[in-house]
Amino acid sequence: MAIKDLPDTECVIPGSAACPGCxxxxxxxxxxxxxxxxxxxxxxxCCTAVIESLYPNTSFDIPVMNIAFEAAAAGASGxxxxxxxxxxxxxxxxxxxxxxxxxxxxxxxLSGALERNTNFIYICYNNQIYSNTGIQRSGATPYAxxxxxxxxxxxEFRKEMGEIIQAHHIPYVxxxxxxxxxxxxxxxxxxxxxxxxxxxxxxxxCPPGWxxxxxxxxxxxTLAVETGAWALYEYENDKMSFNGKSKLILEGKIxxxxxxxxxxxxxxFGHLFKxxxxxxxxxxxxxxxxxxxxxxxxxxx
Amino acid sequence: xxxxxxxxxxxxxKAAVMARPAVVPAYPITPQTTLVEGIAxxxxxxxxxxxxxxxxxxxxxxxxxxxxxxxxxxxxxxTSSHGLLLMHEMLHWAALARLPIVxxxxxxxxxxxxxxWPDENDSISQRDTGWIQFYCxxxxxxxxxxxxxxxxxENEKVLLPVMINYNAFILSHTSMPVEIPKQKEIDDFLxxxxxRWKLDVDNPITFGNIILPxxxxxxxxxxQNSSENAKKLIPEIAKEWKKIFGRYHGDLIEKYRCDGAxxxxxxxxxxxxxxxxxxxxxxKEGLKVGLxxxxxxxxxxxxxxxxxxxxxxxxxxxxxISVGSEGAxxxxxxxxxxxxxxxxxxxxxxxxxxxDVPYTxxxxxxxxxxNGKAKDCEWYNLEGV
Numbered sequence: 076m077a078i079k080d081l082p083d084t085e086c087v088i089p090g091s092a093a094c095p096g097c098x099x100x101x102x103x104x105x106x107x108x109x110x111x112x113x114x115x116x117x118x119x120x121c122c123t124a125v126i127e128s129l130y131p132n133t134s135f136d137i138p139v140m141n142i143a144f145e146a147a148a149a150g151a152s153g154x155x156x157x158x159x160x161x162x163x164x165x166x167x168x169x170x171x172x173x174x175x176x177x178x179x180x181x182x183x184x185l186s187g188a189l190e191r192n193t194n195f196i197y198i199c200y201n202n203q204i205y206s207n208t209g210i211q212r213s214g215a216t217p218y219a220x221x222x223x224x225x226x227x228x229x230x231e232f233r234k235e236m237g238e239i240i241q242a243h244h245i246p247y248v249x250x251x252x253x254x255x256x257x258x259x260x261x262x263x264x265x266x267x268x269x270x271x272x273x274x275x276x277x278x279x280x281c282p283p284g285w286x287x288x289x290x291x292x293x294x295x296x297t298l299a300v301e302t303g304a305w306a307l308y309e310y311e312n313d314k315m316s317f318n319g320k321s322k323l324i325l326e327g328k329i330x331x332x333x334x335x336x337x338x339x340x341x342x343x344f345g346h347l348f349k350x351x352x353x354x355x356x357x358x359x360x361x362x363x364x365x366x367x368x369x370x371x372x373x374x375x376x
Numbered sequence: 377x378x379x380x381x382x383x384x385x386x387x388x389x390k391a392a393v394m395a396r397p398a399v400v401p402a403y404p405i406t407p408q409t410t411l412v413e414g415i416a417x418x419x420x421x422x423x424x425x426x427x428x429x430x431x432x433x434x435x436x437x438x439x440x441x442x443x444x445x446x447x448x449x450x451x452x453x454x455t456s457s458h459g460l461l462l463m464h465e466m467l468h469w470a471a472l473a474r475l476p477i478v479x480x481x482x483x484x485x486x487x488x489x490x491x492x493w494p495d496e497n498d499s500i501s502q503r504d505t506g507w508i509q510f511y512c513x514x515x516x517x518x519x520x521x522x523x524x525x526x527x528x529x530e531n532e533k534v535l536l537p538v539m540i541n542y543n544a545f546i547l548s549h550t551s552m553p554v555e556i557p558k559q560k561e562i563d564d565f566l567x568x569x570x571x572r573w574k575l576d577v578d579n580p581i582t583f584g585n586i587i588l589p590x591x592x593x594x595x596x597x598x599x600q601n602s603s604e605n606a607k608k609l610i611p612e613i614a615k616e617w618k619k620i621f622g623r624y625h626g627d628l629i630e631k632y633r634c635d636g637a638x639x640x641x642x643x644x645x646x647x648x649x650x651x652x653x654x655x656x657x658x659x660k661e662g663l664k665v666g667l668x669x670x671x672x673x674x675x676x677x678x679x680x681x682x683x684x685x686x687x688x689x690x691x692x693x694x695x696x697i698s699v700g701s702e703g704a705x706x707x708x709x710x711x712x713x714x715x716x717x718x719x720x721x722x723x724x725x726x727x728x729x730x731x732d733v734p735y736t737x738x739x740x741x742x743x744x745x746x747n748g749k750a751k752d753c754e755w756y757n758l759e760g761v
Binding site: 131137138141142145149151154158190 | 398399401426427429430431432433435436437439440441442443444445446447448449451465466469575576577579580581582583584585586587588591
């Protein structure tokens with residue numbers, strides 16, 4: 076499948092208040108091309124609550140329920156149950172939350188909804204920061220990245236949310252990236268076809284948050300995958316498979332690019348290059364990615 | 377009609393199931409547990425055909441209620457004390473989203489230290505969330521109020537969630553005989569819930585997106601207007617219920633032996649029921665004392681209280697304390713009279729942390745007020761502080 080073969084369906088309509096180069100808008104367009112209009116979206120506090128535009132207008136052509144920051148999965152549970160009670164179980168309920176609302180404040184409600192076998196799709200668009208509130212550190216922020224609350228660079232590594240979700244043994248877990256639209260589309264399509272809880276995480280490089288030019292969103296996503304800082308995979312009924320370039324990296328068919336190739340374009344890592352190169356911390360980032368892939372290889376190769 | 381002899385919680389579960397909610401998300405907390413266990417039992421027997429969602433917290437319980445209600449179905453839950461406090465954010469959300477959720481709250485003391493006995497500080501501290509608040513004084517009133525609450529909440533002139541409060545153990549775990557109407561009668565009284573707006577793929581609306589100050593203020597004013605509408609509807613629904621089922625617990629307040637009273641006692645919840653015994657005894661002694669049991673703390677019955685204040689001096693018992701101020705009911709009663717009545721108002725804090733408030737103490741509180749010996753907002757029978 077090529078991009079030109081994706082359906083014409085558009086649920087994100089003109090009037091969006093997103094920043095130029097916004098990966099969330101890109102992700103939303105692709106996700107709803109796969110889901111179609113028989114869908115209801117639950118949105119906690121996140122950039123999308125702004126992207127929706129101002130009352131009484133909206134930039135979505137599907138029903139949307141906004142809900143509090145930590146509440147997406149629980150709110151979606153209620154919507155799903157109510158639809159089924161009304162004989163509308165064929166409508167797809169999708170919770171669409173950022174990494175703050177998923178990794179941090181929303182993890183309890185998410186874990187609960189997964190454990191209850193709620194029939195919904197939970198999508199985390201991960202821009203590795205609280206971007207809506209102005210670029211603060213989240214549990215998804217990578218080591219050494221500048222944010223407004225980690226001024227000298229984050230001193231901890233990000234958590235592996237995908238693996239936490241896998242521990243719930245739900246039918247489908249996937250990692251995708253806005254830079255790979257066909258891969259994302261296929262994953263959402265597959266999730267839609269399955270019953271029970273499905274979790275998809277989309278890496279969403281954020282121009283203002285990561286401090287790169289608005290024309291480089293896709294490039295930052297591609298490099299995240301090529302350097303192995305982000306992996307494209309599917310975890311289907313407890314069976315793991317890697318996709319695209321991540322699969323080739325796992326199998327050793329292509330070599331990971333050094334992570335420097337990705338971070339050097341991002342102002343959030345600028346302090347690792349100026350006034351002088353912080354070789355030690357760059358190596359720590361590289362070593363951490365190496366260890367992640369060693370773990371992947373030992374488990375899944 | 378049948379008679380069911382059971383505890384407040386099991387009676388509330390029976391009422392909730394007879395109202396036919398489609399979704400009940402709930403999380404257990406003492407002393408609410410037997411309420412949700414009761415509903416779980418009705419799932420097993422098939423009497424409850426809706427969806428019972430065992431959520432992982434009270435916060436998620438209210439979130440799931442919000443999701444279900446927004447998706448267009450009747451929704452019920454129950455909680456208590458710390459559970460209610462954990463819901464606080466979503467209580468505001470439910471009310472601002474104008475979702476007619478009905479919830480029982482079993483009034484229990486807030487910790488630390490851990491204390492499961494009755495006290496109304498949990499629900500009083502939710503005063504400003506926009507929820508209508510009833511306080512019940514018997515299991516029959518719990519049953520009748522749960523059913524009536526759906527009718528009130530779902531009325532398009534109201535569209536506010538309703539919290540039905542009753543005291544831990546004194547009602548939640550005490551069995552009383554309760555008249556239960558036939559299911560058909562309940563179905564006739566409560567028509568099917570048909571929301572004008574809901575999450576609907578055929579009419580895609582975005583609910584709750586960013587709103588600018590001028591529009592937001594209108595939403596707040598509309599809530600206030602709707603709460604005023606509720607003041608009119610609560611008596612109408614109570615009268616309709618009385619006409620069909622022959623039972624009546626009062627409107628916003630329940631008046632008891634207020635005719636010719638020179639002193640009127642105001643109290644809520646179980647103390648309100650206990651006070652009737654005290655009033656009978658005081659009347660036997662020739663003291664002209666009546667009772668106004670406050671059934672709704674929100675909307676606050678200020679017009680009725682002003683009428684009482686024009687007739688008599690008022691004695692207020694609060695099973696709560698707004699630390700740094702005084703009992704919440706005491707404050708609000710005085711505010712209702714301000715500049716319009718010369719009545720004296722005596723305030724008493726009693727029964728916090730579940731301390732027993734027997735009718736003998738209520739008699740003493742009244743006599744102390746009548747004898748002019750009451751202080752402003754007195755902690756009744758407090759030792760060693």
